[in-house]
Amino acid sequence: MRDDVWLTEGPVGPVVRPAGGGGTTVLYVHGDGDRPDTPGHVLDLAGHVALRTRATVVSCRYGARFPAALDDVHAAYEHCRASGPTVVAGERLGAGLAAALLLRLRDLGAEPPPCAVLVSALLDLTLEAPSLRLNASADPRFDAAGLRRRVERYAGGANPADPLLSPLYANLHGLPPVRLLASGTDPLLDDSLAFAARAARSGVTVDLRVLQDSSFLPAETVDAIAGSASRWTRGADVPAPSR
Numbered sequence: 001m002r003d004d005v006w007l008t009e010g011p012v013g014p015v016v017r018p019a020g021g022g023g024t025t026v027l028y029v030h031g032d033g034d035r036p037d038t039p040g041h042v043l044d045l046a047g048h049v050a051l052r053t054r055a056t057v058v059s060c061r062y063g064a065r066f067p068a069a070l071d072d073v074h075a076a077y078e079h080c081r082a083s084g085p086t087v088v089a090g091e092r093l094g095a096g097l098a099a100a101l102l103l104r105l106r107d108l109g110a111e112p113p114p115c116a117v118l119v120s121a122l123l124d125l126t127l128e129a130p131s132l133r134l135n136a137s138a139d140p141r142f143d144a145a146g147l148r149r150r151v152e153r154y155a156g157g158a159n160p161a162d163p164l165l166s167p168l169y170a171n172l173h174g175l176p177p178v179r180l181l182a183s184g185t186d187p188l189l190d191d192s193l194a195f196a197a198r199a200a201r202s203g204v205t206v207d208l209r210v211l212q213d214s215s216f217l218p219a220e221t222v223d224a225i226a227g228s229a230s231r232w233t234r235g236a237d238v239p240a241p242s243r
Contacts, residue, residue, distance in 0.1 A: 026086070095121030183210065
């Protein structure tokens with residue numbers, strides 16, 4: 001963690017604050033709900049996001065099973081929103097939870113975040129996307145069998161096509177602006193492509209960017225969150241991103 005941001009433990013997870021931050025919060029949902037702690041790379045990312053946006057970044061913790069995991073993310077969002085505008089972002093399973101949160105808030109008639117950023121998003125827990133097979137060999141860290149076991153544990157016997165488990169199958173009308181990041185070698189690429197197409201047909205403002213490979217994702221994630229916060233957050237002290 002950098003010495004120009006402060007890391008504290010909050011009621012819903014680690015909190016990273018920059019010096020002289022504004023009134024905006026970024027709720028980041030990491031991609032590994034099986035871990036009781038927040039992965040170190042997420043805290044490093046949170047530090048960069050906090051410095052770029054001058055926003056407080058909350059890396060929320062959530063349970064390893066559905067629907068408790070979604071309940072945890074929802075509670076974290078309500079906690080953050082009490083302090084001001086809250087941008088929602090997530091990676092992999094965390095991005096799927098962020099998308100499910102948008103659906104739940106819409107269906108409850110609750111105030112949505114101004115925007116969401118979904119990175120290498122796991123949006124289809126049926127795991128039938130062709131990119132899971134075609135791109136699996138492109139990422140030596142990707143464990144297809146391990147992903148299937150984890151998804152089975154997470155769903156806990158629920159229908160994997162349930163829209164709150166697999167937002168790709170949801171009615172996407174009325175969602176806030178969504179930015180999606182993926183890479184051309186990502187086994188989850190098809191989830192982002194299909195979600196972007198369905199969201200656009202539903203009238204949602206969508207910004208999809210497919211990078212050459214996943215090594216570019218960390219830097220682009222910071223840019224995407226900063227750019228989305230700058231564009232869509234109203235009345236908050238969020239500077240425009242610089243390259």
